[in-house]
Amino acid sequence: xHIYANPLKFLSIARPLTPWLALGGLLLAILGGYAGLExxxxxxxxxxxVRILYVHVPAAWLGMxxxxxxxxxxIVQLVWRHPLAGIxxxxxxxxGMVFCALCLVTGSIWGRPTWGTWWEWDGRMTSMLVLLFxxxxxxxxxxxxxxRGSVSKVAAIYAIVGAINLPIINRSVVWWNSLxxxxxxxxxxxxxxxAILWPLWxxxxxxxxxxxxxxxxxxxxxxxxxxxxxRLKRLAAR
Amino acid sequence: xxxxxxxxxxxYGLTIVATIAVTGxxxxxxxxxxxxxxxxxxxx
Numbered sequence: 314x315h316i317y318a319n320p321l322k323f324l325s326i327a328r329p330l331t332p333w334l335a336l337g338g339l340l341l342a343i344l345g346g347y348a349g350l351e352x353x354x355x356x357x358x359x360x361x362x363v364r365i366l367y368v369h370v371p372a373a374w375l376g377m378x379x380x381x382x383x384x385x386x387x388i389v390q391l392v393w394r395h396p397l398a399g400i401x402x403x404x405x406x407x408x409g410m411v412f413c414a415l416c417l418v419t420g421s422i423w424g425r426p427t428w429g430t431w432w433e434w435d436g437r438m439t440s441m442l443v444l445l446f447x448x449x450x451x452x453x454x455x456x457x458x459x460x461r462g463s464v465s466k467v468a469a470i471y472a473i474v475g476a477i478n479l480p481i482i483n484r485s486v487v488w489w490n491s492l493x494x495x496x497x498x499x500x501x502x503x504x505x506x507x508a509i510l511w512p513l514w515x516x517x518x519x520x521x522x523x524x525x526x527x528x529x530x531x532x533x534x535x536x537x538x539x540x541x542x543x544r545l546k547r548l549a550a551r
Numbered sequence: 552x553x554x555x556x557x558x559x560x561x562x563y564g565l566t567i568v569a570t571i572a573v574t575g576x577x578x579x580x581x582x583x584x585x586x587x588x589x590x591x592x593x594x595x
Contacts, residue, residue: 361555369564419562530577537584
């Protein structure tokens with residue numbers, strides 16, 4: 314793992330990988346989005362609104378997956394002191410927050426015609442809203458630190474502790490009565506008909522690749538800023 | 552059904568705008584930072 318602690322080694326991989334992830338993600342997301350709008354039948358109960366699934370589920374996946382990645386980066390930073398872990402955490406926070414917010418907004422748009430309400434203070438929606446506030450808190454703590462491009466130990470611990478919300482979000486529809494449907498996709502299979510399900514894999518893959526590209530872009534920007542600052546300090550010291 | 556499509560269009564539209572915004576901003580920030588870094592490296 315420490316092979317990639319050298320930013321130059323990391324950049325030699327990240328530079329060619331970024332456009333491939335971005336273009337591949339864009340292509341898959343467009344294909345999945347188009348298939349979800351045009352090539353799948355409407356649901357027998359929900360009608361056309363079921364198509365919101367193709368953007369809502371990837372947003373939820375990336376909102377939660379983003380925080381899981383933040384927590385892992387926090388562990389790697391605290392245990393192994395890997396120099397890129399803090400940079401990765403800083404890079405992940407913004408897109409994670411954006412997709413978390415998208416999950417809440419698209420879920421609300423889905424809820425109005427399906428449940429008759431934009432919002433309900435039930436376990437799933439409330440715990441997802443808590444995740445959004447956790448992201449805002451992480452960004453505030455990360456920006457308050459003095460670390461060059463990285464994040465403080467406090468921010469890393471905050472990311473690890475905040476991960477307790479992830480199983481709560483996941484199990485909320487099982488533990489409490491909720492307007493939100495129960496788990497539709499589990500390790501044992503899916504309750505969604507395959508005629509409706511298949512474009513979801515395309516949008517899930519596409520948005521995940523795009524998320525990866527965004528994180529790499531943001532990491533590259535942070536590393537470039539660190540290198541500029543270090544060079545300017547060296548020049549000033551002469 | 553057309554009424555339902557307004558909700559679908561709103562969800563898709565917001566997702567597209569937000570994704571383009573965060574991707575575009577990240578790309579622009581990266582390019583600007585790397586150009587700045589290249590400029591600084593060229594200084595003596």
